[in-house]
Amino acid sequence: MSRCSIGKLAFLMSTAIIMVSSAAAAEQEARSPEAKHQWQHYPSPPTAPKDAPNVLIIMTDDVGFGASSTFGGIVPTPNLDRLAKNGLRYNRFHTTAMCSPTRAALLTGRNHHAVNTGAINDLSLDRDGYTSVIPESAATIGDILGLNGYDTAWIGKNHNTPVWENTPMGPFDRWPNGLGFDYFYGYNLSYMDQFAPTLIENRNQVELHPSKNYSLERDFADHAIDWLRQQNTYAPDTPFLLYYSTATAHAPIQAPDEWLERFRGQFDDGWDVMRERIFAQQQSTKNVPTSAKLTSRPPQIPAWSSRTPEQQKFDARIMEAYAAMLAYCDEQIGRILDELEQAGELDNTLVIFIQGDNGAATETLDGALNEIAMFASIDTSEIDMEKNIDLIGTAKSQPVLPTGWAWALNTPFQWGKQYASHFGGTRNGLVISWPKYIKAKGELRSQFHNITDIAPTIFEAIGIKPAKKVQGVKQQPIDGTSMMYSFNSADAKDQRNEQYFEIMGNRAFYKDGWMASTTPRRLPGYGYISEDYSWELYNVDEDFSQDKNLATEMPKKLSSLRKDFTDVATKNSVLPISDEFLPRFSPDKRPNAFEGRDKVVFYPRTTAYSGTAFPSLYSDWTVDAKVTVSNQAESAPIITRGNRFGGWGLFIDDGKPLLVYRASHLEKDIITITSPDTLAPGDHSISVQLERTPEDKMNHLSLIIDGKIIATQQVSQLAHPGVETFIGRLSAIELIEDLQIPYSTPGVVQSIKVSF
Structure with a gap:
């Protein structure tokens, strides 16, 4: 475009802006509260109270x-x-x-x-x-x-x-x-x-x-x-x-x-x-x-x-x-x-x-770099x-x-x-x-x-x-x-006089400045330290931080508050109390998207399958991938489950199927199986199988190509994948730096069948 044309375009745009502004001003004037049109038949949306925040x-x-x-x-x-x-x-x-x-x-x-x-x-x-x-x-x-x-x-x-x-x-x-x-x-x-x-x-x-x-x-x-x-x-x-x-x-x-x-060295004194x-x-x-x-x-x-x-x-x-x-x-x-x-x-x-x-x-005593x-x-x-x-x-x-x-x-x-x-x-x-x-x-x-x-x-x-x-x-x-x-009265009398609390067995009841609290029996890191819960008592109107336990001194007060807790817990469907933790993560504790099925077929997509939109795969499962290879130098991700912190991935790397299984980010926890042979152009089946054998009660990981087992390795530590599964591409945080595999090669993966 010539400079002359650009100048004309700029003039026309500025003129258009002025015209639109003038029109907008006229329209705004026409839409003043007094001139607002009162429609008779169009539906009216709800309106908030005047000056509502x-x-x-x-x-x-x-x-x-x-x-x-x-x-x-x-x-x-x-x-x-x-x-x-x-x-x-x-x-x-x-x-x-x-x-x-x-x-x-x-x-x-x-x-x-x-x-x-x-x-x-x-x-x-x-x-x-x-x-x-x-x-x-x-x-x-x-x-x-x-x-x-x-x-x-x-x-x-x-x-x-x-x-x-x-x-x-x-x-x-x-x-x-x-x-x-x-x-x-x-x-x-x-x-x-x-x-x-x-x-x-x-x-x-x-x-x-x-x-x-x-x-x-x-x-x-x-x-x-x-x-x-x-x-x-x-x-x-x-x-x-x-x-x-x-x-x-x-x-x-x-x-x-x-x-x-910004915060280097600020916490060296400790907690x-x-x-x-x-x-x-x-x-x-x-x-x-x-x-x-x-x-x-x-x-x-x-x-x-x-x-x-x-x-x-x-x-x-x-x-x-x-x-x-x-x-x-x-x-x-x-x-x-x-x-x-x-x-x-x-x-x-x-x-x-x-x-x-x-x-x-x-949630954990020692902390970790990889949760x-x-x-x-x-x-x-x-x-x-x-x-x-x-x-x-x-x-x-x-x-x-x-x-x-x-x-x-x-x-x-x-x-x-x-x-x-x-x-x-x-x-x-x-x-x-x-x-x-x-x-x-x-x-x-x-x-x-x-x-x-x-x-x-x-x-x-x-x-x-x-x-x-x-x-x-x-x-x-x-x-x-x-x-x-x-809001405008610092000394106003409390209008909440009681409240119950309960999470995972830990419970309390507050009433009129007093609080009955259970002594925790499960520690950070999920270990138990006692057979049952005991109860503590605090006057939290006077004891801001719950420092002084009065349970021994005032057993009747504690008993009264415990009864109150039972009454309100019954009303709110709290009972029976359960402090079970890790076992409750089991998928069989609640419905899931694959209930009653043992096989599911997935297809490539540009976004991830979330953790709950993909079967929970830990032991005894098979993933069969149908792929089409266009040339012997093909490189592409097939499926990645999890990420570099834990999970597994199946790839084609320079024409050769590659399986990476990561129990953690450390080299000692990574299993790699590579096919010795390059795939010929055409259709192929590439499978991953994790099987627990009754003979040795161990998990075994296999890479299978076109029905032939290429290699099997014993798995001493199962991987616990993160929250996502990608088919036909890598997650943005995946093994890109490590494997140098292209982010996406469209058309390689046809479908993925998961058996569990």
């Missing part, structure tokens, strides 16, 4: 009360600080101590067992209170606000879809779109890799090709900002509900390199010293009363001084990664707040920031400490936090995630900001509240009452209590 709910994952600077913690969270300075901090707010239950209670305003979410969805049971199926009688905040004129979106983690419904064919009733949210971008799982996620947009899996600079938290913030802008463009007069649910700081603990560098430092900061900032006591370290959690120098260095690196992850997430949240402020929306936005869906994760190997009981620590320590927090790691750090991040309380008996598992920092309504700035609120109270708080703030029937279904009572009475 926008609602932004932010929830992080596995973040303890003592983590963020806002509550006296060790990790700088300037954007949470920013909200707190412009609003309120709550230091007696509680979750359920576990992910899915907390989120179900948040969404519905009901107790978690009352909506069938007594544990995470992966641990559901075939009985009331535990099926993981949120009933239609418990409409969500998305449902209610949508029916009252709000636009709704959910960005980030969803762990409230039953695992057997998490397939490309649904059903979709309990996916976010089916739970009342117009838009969803995130994942339907408990956790996600920060650098190579498998994501869903509404009902469809996203084909993602992450670059070296990709990060999941930035991606979430980008999509949240984009949705807010679209909402402002198309519905500027309609309020919104945005539920922003981050992946931080659930394992794998990962962060961009520059953020990892015992850090806990004391946090406690002092909490008291100096008045997040914890001066009368509070710092609870002692349980004997089951090792002292920092008992760790070897190598262990201490390794442990400190994992804590550096945790701090980097949380601080980086806070920066991305700040971008969303900036967007609202620049759009003039922040003043009338009710921001509810829940720092953690439970306490920090006390998949850890769950498979493979100890990689010796080699990782020596050779792989610099990988911690990067894309080549899947770290999980040692219990000692998690315990410190839950300062000043006992225990952590999964322990619903103590505040280390249930006490999470809450910040609420709503400048247009809340007159107090930077104040502390100490009323006792629970995650079920968020929904009724939102309803009262908007000025609506949920209908007794939603879409024809009679609604069960809401268990929560609105917190609005405390």
